Amino acid sequence: MxxxxxxxxxxxxxxxxxxxxxxxxxxAAFADNMNPPSGLQAIDPTKVAQIPPFDHxxxxxxxxxxxxxYYVAEVFxxxxxxxxxxxxxxxxxxxxSPDVVHGFFxxxxxxxxxxxxxxxxxxxxxxxxxxTYLLICHEYCGIGHQNMFAKIVVR
Amino acid sequence: xxxxxNRVVIAHIYTATAAIVVGAFFGALQGLSRATVFNAPAxxxxxxxxxxxxxxxxxxxxxxxxxxLALFVTYRSIPRxxxxxxxxxxxxxxxxxxxxxxxxxxxxxxxxxYTFYAPLKASPxxxxxxxxxxxxxxxxxxxxxxxxxxxxxxxxxxxVPLPAFTAxxxxxxxxxxxxxxxxxxxxxIPWAFGWTHGVNVMLTRMLFWYFGHPLVYFWIMGAYICWYxxxxxxxxxNLFSDGLTRLTFIMLLLLSTPVGIxxxxxxxxxxxxxKMLHTITTYGVAIPSFITAFAIFASFExxxxxxxxxxxxxxxxxxxxxxxxxxxxxxxxxxxxxxxFGGLVNASYSMDSLVHNTIWIVGHFHVTVGGPVALTFLxxxxxxxxxxxxxxxxKPAWALxxxxxxxxxxxLMSFSMHIxxxxxxxxxxxxxxxxxxAPNEWAAYNATAAAGGxxxxxxxxxxxxxxxxxxxxxxxxxxxxxxxxxxLEGSERAPAMLQALFRWGLVALVAAxxxxxxxxxxxxxxxxxxxxxxxxx
Numbered sequence: 064m065x066x067x068x069x070x071x072x073x074x075x076x077x078x079x080x081x082x083x084x085x086x087x088x089x090x091a092a093f094a095d096n097m098n099p100p101s102g103l104q105a106i107d108p109t110k111v112a113q114i115p116p117f118d119h120x121x122x123x124x125x126x127x128x129x130x131x132x133y134y135v136a137e138v139f140x141x142x143x144x145x146x147x148x149x150x151x152x153x154x155x156x157x158x159x160s161p162d163v164v165h166g167f168f169x170x171x172x173x174x175x176x177x178x179x180x181x182x183x184x185x186x187x188x189x190x191x192x193x194x195t196y197l198l199i200c201h202e203y204c205g206i207g208h209q210n211m212f213a214k215i216v217v218r
Numbered sequence: 219x220x221x222x223x224n225r226v227v228i229a230h231i232y233t234a235t236a237a238i239v240v241g242a243f244f245g246a247l248q249g250l251s252r253a254t255v256f257n258a259p260a261x262x263x264x265x266x267x268x269x270x271x272x273x274x275x276x277x278x279x280x281x282x283x284x285x286x287l288a289l290f291v292t293y294r295s296i297p298r299x300x301x302x303x304x305x306x307x308x309x310x311x312x313x314x315x316x317x318x319x320x321x322x323x324x325x326x327x328x329x330x331x332y333t334f335y336a337p338l339k340a341s342p343x344x345x346x347x348x349x350x351x352x353x354x355x356x357x358x359x360x361x362x363x364x365x366x367x368x369x370x371x372x373x374x375x376x377x378v379p380l381p382a383f384t385a386x387x388x389x390x391x392x393x394x395x396x397x398x399x400x401x402x403x404x405x406x407i408p409w410a411f412g413w414t415h416g417v418n419v420m421l422t423r424m425l426f427w428y429f430g431h432p433l434v435y436f437w438i439m440g441a442y443i444c445w446y447x448x449x450x451x452x453x454x455x456n457l458f459s460d461g462l463t464r465l466t467f468i469m470l471l472l473l474s475t476p477v478g479i480x481x482x483x484x485x486x487x488x489x490x491x492x493k494m495l496h497t498i499t500t501y502g503v504a505i506p507s508f509i510t511a512f513a514i515f516a517s518f519e520x521x522x523x524x525x526x527x528x529x530x531x532x533x534x535x536x537x538x539x540x541x542x543x544x545x546x547x548x549x550x551x552x553x554x555x556x557x558x559f560g561g562l563v564n565a566s567y568s569m570d571s572l573v574h575n576t577i578w579i580v581g582h583f584h585v586t587v588g589g590p591v592a593l594t595f596l597x598x599x600x601x602x603x604x605x606x607x608x609x610x611x612x613k614p615a616w617a618l619x620x621x622x623x624x625x626x627x628x629x630l631m632s633f634s635m636h637i638x639x640x641x642x643x644x645x646x647x648x649x650x651x652x653x654x655x656a657p658n659e660w661a662a663y664n665a666t667a668a669a670g671g672x673x674x675x676x677x678x679x680x681x682x683x684x685x686x687x688x689x690x691x692x693x694x695x696x697x698x699x700x701x702x703x704x705x706l707e708g709s710e711r712a713p714a715m716l717q718a719l720f721r722w723g724l725v726a727l728v729a730a731x732x733x734x735x736x737x738x739x740x741x742x743x744x745x746x747x748x749x750x751x752x753x754x755x
Contacts, residue, residue: 064461064713070512077508081501088497088567092490097568099493102486105746138754163754164335164419166575170642170657175484175571179419180337181746182486197655201575201644203265203331205338205754209648212655 100176100186102157108180111135111161122146122154129153136165136178139207141198147216148190155187166201169215177202190217223293224606224698226305230286231599231606233313234279235685238592241274242678249631249671251648253664264648265329265755272332273323276433277351278316280587283595284440285312285358288388290602291381291443292362294700296369304364308357315351319344329755331646333430334406336422337751342410349403352396359389366719377717380460381447381702387467388439390723391474394730395432398425398478409751416748420487421741427478428734434583435474435503437591439467444547444598445514450703452544452601453537455521457703458513461712466513468716469506471726473499476733483570487746492737493567499733500565507558514551520706542617546597549625553589553632557582560636575646577667578639581632588674589628596681597621603688604696612687616680623677631670638663 066074091097111117112135120133120142132154135142148154158167158178165178169188176184190196200211244267251258251267258264289305321343322328328344366378366386378386402425409417446463450456457463479496482488522533538544560582563569573579600617604610611617643650643660650660 064716065710066459066462067516070462070509070516073512074505074508077504081504084562084566085498085501089494091568092494098490099483099567099571100486101488101490101493103489103744104486105744107747108749109747162752163338163749166644168575168642168644173571175574177482177485179423179486179746180749181419184484184486197642197652199644199652201647202335203268203646206263206265206329208265208646209650210652212652214655 100184102182102184104183105181106159106183108159108161111159116157117159122148129155132156134158134167134178136160136167136200136211138162138205139200139211141200141211141213143213145214145216147218150190150193150217153187153189155185157183157185159183163204164202165204165211167198168201169196169198171196175201193217222302223289223300223305226302226309227286227290227293227602228606229306229309230282230289231602232685233309234282234286234595235599235682237274237278237282238596239678239682241271241279242675244268244271244274246668246671246675249664249668252650253661253668254649254651255665255668263326263329263755265331266323266326268646269323269329269331270320273319276332276587280437280440280591280595281351281355282312283599284388284436285309285355287440287443287595287598287602288362288385289358290606291447291702292365292385295379295381295702296365298368300365304357304361308354308361310354311357312351312354315347315349315354318347318350320347322347326755333426335426336406336409336417336419337749338755339410339751339753342407345403345406345410349400349407352400355396356393359393362386362389363720377460377711378719379702380457380463381443383464383717383719384439384443384447384467386719387471387722388436388443390719391432391439391471391726392436394475394723394727395429395436398428398475401425402429416750418741418745419749420485420746423482423485424479424488424734424737424741427481428475428730429478430481431478432474434587435470437587439470441547441550441591441594442466442470442510444594445510445551447702448598448601449544449547450517450521451701452541453518453521454524455517455703457705458517458520460705460709461716462509462513464712464716466506466509468719468722469509470503471722472729473502473506475726475730477503479737480565480567480570483567484574487741487744488737489740492740495736496733497565497567517703540618542614542621543597543601545618545621546600546624547590547594548597549621550590550593550597553585553593553625553628556632557586557589560585573639575644576639577635577643577645580645581635581639584628584635585632588632593621593624593628596624599681599685603685605698605700607689608694608696608698609688609691610693610696611684612691612693613684617684620677620680620684623673623680627670627673627677629670630673631667634663634667634670638667 116133120135123131160178160180167176167178174188196215198213322341328340330338330340408414477500480500519533522536527536
């Protein structure tokens with residue numbers, strides 16, 4: 064099939080752009096370890112309130128100086144409602160849901176996860192500046208969805 | 219013969235019109251409510267209205283228009299004595315499904331948005347209605363495939379006419395994609411009736427997005443059917459290349475389904491490996507998009523050259539900017555360029571965490587489905603309705619302003635949504651003040667988005683006036699013959715490999731199976747826990 068010369072150039076340009084984009088994403092993923100949250104740990108949603116550490120959600124300090132923050136996202140609130148965390152430290156957030164799908168999003172950061180019943184999702188973040196951050200549910204979860212938020216105080 | 223065929227197409231097109239008018243009304247209400255322009259009365263349920271808006275626009279308007287359009291181009295490019303039983307059967311089955319689901323939504327029994335994410339548990343009849351609707355579209359697909367097979371049998375060795383080929387590719391893709399949602403219904407319907415006691419949430423989400431992304435390419439393919447076969451006739455242009463057009467549709471058929479996990483980047487239960495695989499396949503759509511962009515602009519330029527015009531501005535000026543049927547698709551193409559840029563961000567694996575489930579996403583799909591798709595369909599309706607009814611278009615000047623207003627309204631609304639989304643404003647949320655805790659700048663963009671929504675509502679009311687006015691004014695005498703765009707004289711026929719539509723359909727099915735084999739096996743190996751589900755509204 065005959066393909067016009069200019070069109071060949073244009074398609075070559077398109078394919079090269081495609082490869083450049085994919086190489087950039089691949090580099091970020093493999094060299095800088097920039098991967099989306101993909102928690103593979105299962106949990107029975109009907110027993111979240113009994114299973115540690117979700118029976119007492121909140122912040123834990125690990126021996127290596129990093130932190131773990133455990134959250135339960137349920138209709139229509141986050142538990143803990145307010146959490147104080149240290150500035151400049153790595154914090155790994157763990158979230159699960161005992162009822163329907165919720166969102167776990169801290170605007171102005173790259174913490175953006177889905178909280179799915181039956182699963183624990185997780186992602187890490189280092190807050191570089193002090194202040195109060197909003198944590199919101201950004202997946203429709205029912206009639207009170209717009210009231211589902213919490214606060215994270217970074218000190 | 220033609221008249222009988224036309225009646226079934228008219229039913230599809232006017233049902234789509236009703237859906238977009240009602241859907242736009244609900245959309246404008248949401249915009250105003252989010253911008254807190256009016257104090258919502260107690261009966262106003264934001265999420266029920268949002269569910270109606272999503273279902274009417276994403277499923278009812280688009281699908282009824284595309285079934286009508288695909289039947290129309292198939293019937294007119296394969297003229298023969300035919301009965302319209304399947305066309306009507308498909309229509310009534312689709313309509314029955316829609317009405318069943320709509321009753322449940324309006325009654326407040328299915329406030330689950332158009333994505334109906336389990337374990338939000340709607341009335342079982344909502345899911346049954348959705349499944350019936352899909353089965354209706356399969357009847358239409360069978361009618362289109364049947365006509366293509368009839369043509370092949372009676373014209374051995376001849377290529378299937380391009381309009382019918384593109385309609386066939388679109389519905390082959392649709393058939394493969396809707397297997398996902400039917401599979402999901404197989405899980406949800408018994409659960410909603412209470413016959414099973416839990417549902418694998420991640421499996422339902424994977425099945426939904428197996429369907430949900432191809433759904434958007436189904437809309438785009440509907441727009442492409444118009445851009446390649448119909449729009450060039452408005453400026454006395456040609457189809458740039460028969461072979462490359464077929465290649466574009468085959469690539470869309472292949473690349474639509476094996477990509478859905480890019481909607482699930484932020485979810486647990488799926489390894490990053492599969493998310494990366496679907497990122498790569500998603501980007502493949504750049505190739506048919508680039509071919510299409512080239513073909514359209516080349517076709518513009520060749521038509522202008524025939525008039526002795528040279529260069530960019532002369533080419534632009536030579537296009538029929540007073541013809542609403544041209545302006546709809548043309549403004550839509552401009553919006554699609556913006557939509558393409560945004561799509562690169564959404565599909566890019568790591569960057570998606572900045573925008574996932576923010577109102578940026580809503581801005582993105584309004585400059586895609588609300589832009590090129592809706593605007594193309596509205597514009598093409600101005601051409602199709604006279605071709606179907608023999609009646610002259612009522613108030614063509616209004617029609618022209620309708621396309622302009624839609625373009626302006628969509629830009630205003632989508633830009634505001636994109637910016638607010640980058641600042642972190644969430645989507646699908648009735649109020650975003652969080653009792654005063656939210657950043658103040660979110661509110662300002664809500665107001666401009668609502669203003670855009672009002673412009674869009676005005677535009678669609680004008681469209682409804684022209685569409686219904688054309689029937690009522692009843693000014694007969696319009697020429698009903700249809701000519702589709704032809705390739706340039708002396709251009710060669712597409713190679714046999716690009717004619718084998720159904721064989722490519724089989725390849726597409728295999729590609730979809732391969733792309734989902736890994737994530738599905740992973741899910742079978744580590745299925746998580748079932749969720750009982752509940753009604754939270």
